[in-house]
Amino acid sequence: MTAQDREEWHRGFGCNGGYFPEEEFSWELDEENKEMTMWDVFADMVVAAKDKVISAATYDFGRCGMSVVSNFFLQEAWKDMAQTLADANAGMANELLETEPTKWLPDSAATSCMLCGVRFHPIMCSRHHCRFCGGVFCNGCTKGRSLMPPKFRTSEPQRVCDVCGVRLESIQPQLMNQISRASQLPTRDVTDLSTLRSWLNFPWAHTMEYEIYKAANSLRSYCKVGGLKPEKAIPDAILRQAKGFAIVTVVKVGMMVTYKLGTGLVVARRVDGSWSPPSAISTCGVGYGAQAGGEIADFIIVLRNTDAIRTFSGKAHLSVGAGVSASAGHVGRVAEADFRAGDGGYAACYTYSCSKGAFVGCAFNGSIVSTRDTENARFYGGPVKATDILMGSMARPPAASPLYKALSELMDRVGK
Numbered sequence: 001m002t003a004q005d006r007e008e009w010h011r012g013f014g015c016n017g018g019y020f021p022e023e024e025f026s027w028e029l030d031e032e033n034k035e036m037t038m039w040d041v042f043a044d045m046v047v048a049a050k051d052k053v054i055s056a057a058t059y060d061f062g063r064c065g066m067s068v069v070s071n072f073f074l075q076e077a078w079k080d081m082a083q084t085l086a087d088a089n090a091g092m093a094n095e096l097l098e099t100e101p102t103k104w105l106p107d108s109a110a111t112s113c114m115l116c117g118v119r120f121h122p123i124m125c126s127r128h129h130c131r132f133c134g135g136v137f138c139n140g141c142t143k144g145r146s147l148m149p150p151k152f153r154t155s156e157p158q159r160v161c162d163v164c165g166v167r168l169e170s171i172q173p174q175l176m177n178q179i180s181r182a183s184q185l186p187t188r189d190v191t192d193l194s195t196l197r198s199w200l201n202f203p204w205a206h207t208m209e210y211e212i213y214k215a216a217n218s219l220r221s222y223c224k225v226g227g228l229k230p231e232k233a234i235p236d237a238i239l240r241q242a243k244g245f246a247i248v249t250v251v252k253v254g255m256m257v258t259y260k261l262g263t264g265l266v267v268a269r270r271v272d273g274s275w276s277p278p279s280a281i282s283t284c285g286v287g288y289g290a291q292a293g294g295e296i297a298d299f300i301i302v303l304r305n306t307d308a309i310r311t312f313s314g315k316a317h318l319s320v321g322a323g324v325s326a327s328a329g330h331v332g333r334v335a336e337a338d339f340r341a342g343d344g345g346y347a348a349c350y351t352y353s354c355s356k357g358a359f360v361g362c363a364f365n366g367s368i369v370s371t372r373d374t375e376n377a378r379f380y381g382g383p384v385k386a387t388d389i390l391m392g393s394m395a396r397p398p399a400a401s402p403l404y405k406a407l408s409e410l411m412d413r414v415g416k
Helices: 003-011 038-057 072-097 162-178 208-228 236-241 306-313 373-380 386-391 398-412
Strands: 058-060 067-069 144-146 158-160 244-268 279-303 316-342 345-371
Touching: 072 162, 144 162, 158 162, 208 244, 208 279, 208 345, 208 373, 208 398, 244 306, 244 345, 244 386, 244 398, 279 306, 279 373, 279 386, 306 316, 306 345, 306 386, 373 386
Parallel strands: none
Antiparallel strands: 058 067, 144 158, 244 279, 279 345, 316 345
């Protein structure tokens, strides 16, 4: 390249012996007319906000040359913003609580899910209505369950679509304290012989309310038996150390090989001496030994320590033990010592019971005890873990007041 070509190149762009002079074609961008990106806009907003905050919070003391940035204005601004958001949330919550029941859309109104668009099929993809908005959705888009506002007149969690589940999430704590089954006063609060159901507890209960009634009835029946025959009562030393109770009604029938099935609840004793809310459980198992007959037994399992409570807080655990059982007519007794292990831990427990029927034998028993998460969710108004119920800080539900009264009567007799 000659010196002249080099000079032309520096002056502009060489192109077949020609060039674009800098005076006629400038590549310098005009800062006022250039196209801004989103990052440029965001940066300008940050700078502008920073300048406003500093100008509002900076105070010059004049000649001293001192300046301070006070947090007062910033705190006031944050308080105003927080109050505005709180008022908006309160307004939305009140609006949701006053919602009237919605008329459901007919099935023919939608041939596909109104949320994800999947086409309905009579077997592969069925229709489901959201109980809050009334829309038609697939099963995958209506897996949530939420309590409805008071005007819907239902106390159990209902199927809702994913969108309505998010909308109702903010008012669920308030609804759990107002309209859930756990917040209602009990109607089955009589456990004496003036009621027919007090004579016999059914092994399988479909509601937590009946589990509470059964447990209260079992505790009072055992107290009566222990009062008449002290040798059949739970020893005071074991009651003093008890960290909780599992109360289960079980039906057992067979010869040599026996089968048993039943439901019940677990309640834990807190550090301050109060009782936790109840958690529903179920059990099924088999036994083998020199035994024959059939009976319905109300088992009271003494949870000796925190490990036992953790064991019953798990999803399921296995119980293995041996004992002697004898019942004839209305009253019998079963005494067992068993070992339990599951996903919540392992522990040894003592089991006492009153039984009704005709059964005698000595056997080796095994059973599986599982937490009834579905019934807990229906009772408390939403998904809740057994660990949170038994070992958390949940308030005692008013619906369980008969159970707490029976537990107080049982513990008050210790030492008398």
